[in-house]
Amino acid sequence: MYFLGIEFSGSEKDIHMCQRKYALELVSGLGLSGAKTAFTPLDFNHKLTSVEYDEAAKKTEDCKDPLLENRGSYQRIMGRYLYLTMTRPDLAFMVQVLSQYMHAPKQSHTDAALRVERYIKGSSGLGLFMPVGGKLSLTAFCDSDWVSCAETRKSVTGYLVKLDNALISWK
Template sequence: MKDLGELKFFLGIEVSRSQKGILMCQSKYTVELVSEIGLSGCKPASTPIEFNYKLTSLEFDKYFNHNSELDKELTDSSKYQILVRRLLYLTITRPDIAFVVQVLSPFMHSPKKSHMEVALRVVRHIKGTAGLGLFMPSSRCSNLVSFCDSGWGSCVETRKSVTGHIVNFGNAVIS
């Protein structure tokens, strides 16, 4: 066994320690992702998705004739799949994009143009916030706080509820 010293970088996650706590971020991974997608020169988006923006599947569009002419299926779904997988890995240290990635994930097998546009908006959002991450404060704390929100019947296709949650241990996000 060999002592490699203090942890600085592990599986794409940068770890920085200070007296106040530990910061985990994926800024290098984020910059590489933005560069590979070709959005280095674009303007950053302030939010990962527009307010009340609803995505639908191809089957839903065929049945209800909902923008089926304007919103075509992507000819090459592999680019969308790769992008969503990379965004999913980024949610380890970026809970702010976790909801949007959850919304994009069900469309992996038959993505449409609108799905790709939302995924690219997420990339534009993380471009402007590349240095964000999770901060684990060094201060002692023993309170566990959980927040939950639900949009009753907010799924356009199934009319099911969409729920999100966050769990904090003191000031640190743990789930």
């Protein structure tokens, strides 16, 4: 059964929610159906920067990372990714990072977004599992990365909350 583009399938033990059809339409819409898949949405230690940061750090002379002429296409991709995060918490952090550059996207931001797309291609069936019945236990996890933002030197914190084995909240 589909509702708002989300596929619901269930059994007596659990309910699975995913956006497989939407994810595959997103991949084919960008022309990446034949592209290799990526195992992670972001390269290890990949830092993205804004134009303002590049100017302040004097990286503009030898930096070959131009601004996109048509930022609307980047913004549309980010909007589609935001909708996909409803059932894909594994994408939430990367989409949050990429959406910070929607006002002035550079080529490196588009390259990172296409890597996310290749990751989505390889993991299109992922979604949320909601167990039926069982004992209810609330579990929360938190993690932070101290001074991880190259521009502001701020820390990044994330959390997730599970009710039994079902994910109910994340950031």
